[in-house]
Amino acid sequence: MTDSINTSGYDRMIAYIQALNIYRISLNLNNTFSKFSMEGKIGVIGILAIILMAVFAPMITLYPPQKITGDSLEAPGSVHILGTDELGMDIWSQICYGARMSLTIGLAVAFVSGFGGGALGVLAGYIGGHIDQALMRIIDVTMALPSFPLLIVISAFLGPSVLNVILILVLFSWAKPARIARSQTLAIKKNSYIIAARNYGASPFYILRKHIFPEVMPVLFVLIIGISSHAIIAETGLAFLGLGDPTSKSWGMMLNSATSFSSIYFTPYWQWWLLPPLFMLILLLLCLAFISRDMERILDPKLKIKKGI
Amino acid sequence: MRNDRNSFIFRLLLTLFVILVINFFLPRMMPGDPFSTTSDDDSGDEVIIMTEEQRQYYMNYYGLDKPVHEQFLVYLKNLLKADLGRSIYYKMPVSDVIMLHLPWTMFIVLASTVISTIAGVILGTFSAKNRKKGSDRIMMTGLIAFAEIPSFLLGLIMLLIFSVHLRLFPLAGAITPFAHYSGLGEQLWDILYHACLPVMTLSLAQLTGVYLLTRNTLITVTTKDYIRTARAKGLGEKTVWTRHALRNALLPVVTRAGFMIGIMMGGVVLVESVFSYPGIGMTLRSAVVGRDYPLIQGILLVIAVSILICNLLVDKIYSKLDPRVTI
Numbered sequence: 001m002t003d004s005i006n007t008s009g010y011d012r013m014i015a016y017i018q019a020l021n022i023y024r025i026s027l028n029l030n031n032t033f034s035k036f037s038m039e040g041k042i043g044v045i046g047i048l049a050i051i052l053m054a055v056f057a058p059m060i061t062l063y064p065p066q067k068i069t070g071d072s073l074e075a076p077g078s079v080h081i082l083g084t085d086e087l088g089m090d091i092w093s094q095i096c097y098g099a100r101m102s103l104t105i106g107l108a109v110a111f112v113s114g115f116g117g118g119a120l121g122v123l124a125g126y127i128g129g130h131i132d133q134a135l136m137r138i139i140d141v142t143m144a145l146p147s148f149p150l151l152i153v154i155s156a157f158l159g160p161s162v163l164n165v166i167l168i169l170v171l172f173s174w175a176k177p178a179r180i181a182r183s184q185t186l187a188i189k190k191n192s193y194i195i196a197a198r199n200y201g202a203s204p205f206y207i208l209r210k211h212i213f214p215e216v217m218p219v220l221f222v223l224i225i226g227i228s229s230h231a232i233i234a235e236t237g238l239a240f241l242g243l244g245d246p247t248s249k250s251w252g253m254m255l256n257s258a259t260s261f262s263s264i265y266f267t268p269y270w271q272w273w274l275l276p277p278l279f280m281l282i283l284l285l286l287c288l289a290f291i292s293r294d295m296e297r298i299l300d301p302k303l304k305i306k307k308g309i
Numbered sequence: 310m311r312n313d314r315n316s317f318i319f320r321l322l323l324t325l326f327v328i329l330v331i332n333f334f335l336p337r338m339m340p341g342d343p344f345s346t347t348s349d350d351d352s353g354d355e356v357i358i359m360t361e362e363q364r365q366y367y368m369n370y371y372g373l374d375k376p377v378h379e380q381f382l383v384y385l386k387n388l389l390k391a392d393l394g395r396s397i398y399y400k401m402p403v404s405d406v407i408m409l410h411l412p413w414t415m416f417i418v419l420a421s422t423v424i425s426t427i428a429g430v431i432l433g434t435f436s437a438k439n440r441k442k443g444s445d446r447i448m449m450t451g452l453i454a455f456a457e458i459p460s461f462l463l464g465l466i467m468l469l470i471f472s473v474h475l476r477l478f479p480l481a482g483a484i485t486p487f488a489h490y491s492g493l494g495e496q497l498w499d500i501l502y503h504a505c506l507p508v509m510t511l512s513l514a515q516l517t518g519v520y521l522l523t524r525n526t527l528i529t530v531t532t533k534d535y536i537r538t539a540r541a542k543g544l545g546e547k548t549v550w551t552r553h554a555l556r557n558a559l560l561p562v563v564t565r566a567g568f569m570i571g572i573m574m575g576g577v578v579l580v581e582s583v584f585s586y587p588g589i590g591m592t593l594r595s596a597v598v599g600r601d602y603p604l605i606q607g608i609l610l611v612i613a614v615s616i617l618i619c620n621l622l623v624d625k626i627y628s629k630l631d632p633r634v635t636i
Contacts, residue, residue: 137323140320140323141320141323144320144321144324144617144620145324145327145613146328146571146574146575146612146613146616147575148575148576148578148579149574149575149578149608149609149612149613150331150609150613152593152597152605152609153331153332153335153606154335156600156605157335157336157602229457233459236459236462237459240461240582241579241582241594241597242597242598255465259465259583265468265472265473265480270469270473274469275469281462282458282462285457285458285459286454286457286458288457289457
C-alpha cells in the first residue's frame with residue numbers, strides 16, 4: 001500500500017489523503033449519530049428534509065418559481081398550495097427553490113472558511129514564530145471588526161451576486177476556526193507522542209496528516225455547523241435589506257419583497273406570503289443549532305471549545 | 310499587565326485604522342470615476358460628458374488628481390473636523406443626518422441593554438437557586454432554543470403577533486405622525502409606546518446570553534469557600550445569595566453588557582428595518598437602497614467607532630470593579 005503511494009506521484013497522494021480524511025469524518029458522524037439526544041435527532045431529520053426539498057425542488061413543485069402562473073396574491077388553495085405573491089408567482093415553488101440558495105450559501109461559506117481557516121490555523125500553530133504572530137494579529141483585527149455593518153457596506157459597493165455574498169461572508173468567518181485550530185495545534189504539538197514521532201524521523205507533513213489534522217477535525221466540524229447558520233442569517237439579513245442577488249429567490253428575498261409591499265399588514269396577504277419563509281428559516285436555524293449543541297456536548301469531555309466573544 | 314493593556318489599545322487602534330482604510334478605498338475601487346458615465350446602453354462604451362479640461366478642473370477641485378496617500382491624509386484630516394461629506398439624498402452634511410437619527414438608536418439600544426441585563430440576572434439567579442430541578446431545565450432549554458432565532462426574525466414575529474394580529478402596538482415609526490401633544494407626559498408616553506416592540510425584541514434576543522452567564526457564574530461562585538464561610542457564620546440564605554454570591558457573579562455580567570451594546574449596534578440595522586424605526590439602522594437601509602455612498606460610509610464609521618468605544622469603556626469599568634486587574 002505504502003509502496004504504491006510512494007511511487008505513484010504527488011496527486012495520487014493528495015487523493016489518498018483526502019479519502020482518508022473523508023473516511024475519518026464519516027466514521028465520526030456514524031459514531032456521533034447514535035449518541036445524539038432527542039433534539040439532535042430532530043435536528044438531523046429536519047436538515048435532511050430541507051436538503052431533500054432543495055435537491056428535488058423541480059419534482060415536488062408544479063410551477064417554476066420565477067414564472068407568473070396565477071393571479072396576483074391568490075390565497076392558498078388547490079391550484080397553488082401556498083398561494084401566490086404580488087406578481088402571481090407560486091409561493092411553494094419559491095420556498096423549495098429558496099432552500100437551495102440558503103443551503104448553498106451556508107454550506108459554501110462554512111466549508112471554505114472552516115477548512116481554509118482551520119488549515120491556516122494548524123499551519124501557523126505548527127510553524128510558530130513570526131508567521132504565527134502575524135496571523136494572530138490579523139485574526140484579532142478581523143474578529144474585532146463590526147461584521148454585519150461592514151457586510152452591508154461592502155455588498156452595497158460590490159453589487160449583489162451570490163459569489164460576492166459568499167466571498168464577503170468567508171472573509172468575516174475564517175478567523176474563528178483559524179484561532180481555535182491554532183490553539184488546538186499548540187496544545188497537541190507539546191504531546192510526547194508527537195515529539196517521539198519527530199525523533200523517529202517523521203516529516204512535518206506526516207505529523208500534520210497523521211496526528212494533528214485528525215485531532216482538530218471534530219472541533220472544526222462543530223464550528224462549521226455554527227458558521228453555516230451564521231452565514232444563512234447574514235445572507236437572509238442582506239437579502240432582507242435588499243442586498244441579495246436579485247436573480248435568485250432566496251427566503252430573505254421573499255421576506256424583503258413581502259415586507260416592502262405597501263400595506264401588507266392591513267391585508268390578509270402576510271399570512272401566506274410572509275409566514276412560510278419565516279417559518280422555514282426558523283426551522284432551519286433551530287435544526288442547525290440542535291445539531292451543533294449536541295455535537296458540542298458529545299465532544300465536550302475531550303475538548304473544550306472556546307466560545308467566541 | 311501593562312503590556313496586555315497596551316496591546317489591547319493597540320488592537321483597538323489597528324481595528325479603527327482598518328475600518329478607515331476600507332471606508333476610504335471601497336468607493337475608489339469601484340469601476341469608473343465620478344465624472345464619466347459608463348452606462349451607454351447600446352455600445353457599452355464610456356460616454357464622455359465633459360471635455361478633458363473640465364474633467365481636469367473637477368479632478369483638481371475635488372483633490373482627486375493628487376496621489377492616493379495624500380487623498381487619504383486629507384480624508385483623515387476632514388474626519389478629525391467631523392466632516393463626513395454631504396449626503397446625496399438628504400442634501401445636507403452626513404454628520405447632521407446621523408445626529409438626527411442616532412439618538413433613536415441609542416435610546417432603544419441602551420434601554421434594551423438595561424432591560425435584558427436586569428431580566429437575565431433575575432432569571433439566572435432563579436435558575437441557579439433551583440439548579441437541576443425541573444424549572445431550571447425547562448427554562449434553560451427554552452431560552453437556548455429561543456436564542457437561536459436571529460433578532461430581526463424575532464422582530465417580525467413580534468410585529469405579526471402584537472401589531473398585526475392583536476393590534477396592541479403601532480406598526481412603524483417612533484412617534485405618531487402629525488400628533489399634537491397636550492404635554493410632555495403625553496409625548497413621552499407616545500415615544501415609549503412606539504419603542505416598546507423594538508426594545509422588547511432586542512432585549513429578548515440578548516436575554517439568553519445574560520441568563521446563561523449569570524447562572525453559570527453563580528453556580529461556580531457558590532462552590533467557593535467564602536460562601537461556605539458565610540453560611541457557617543450563620544448568615545441568612547438571602548444575604549449569602551445577594552451580598553456574597555451575586556455580587557461576585559455580576560462582574561462578568563457587567564462586562565457583557567458593554568460588549569452587548571457593541572453587538573446590538575450591528576444587529577440593530579435589521580431590527581430597525583423591521584419596525585421602520587427611524588434610527589441610523591433604518592437610515593443605513595435607505596442609504597443602501599438609494600446608493601447614497603457618503604452616508605453609508607459615515608454610518609459605518611459611527612457604528613464602528615461606537616463599538617470600539619464600548620470595548621474601551623468595558624475595559625476601564627472592569628478594572629474599576631475588579632481591583633485585581635488594576636495595574
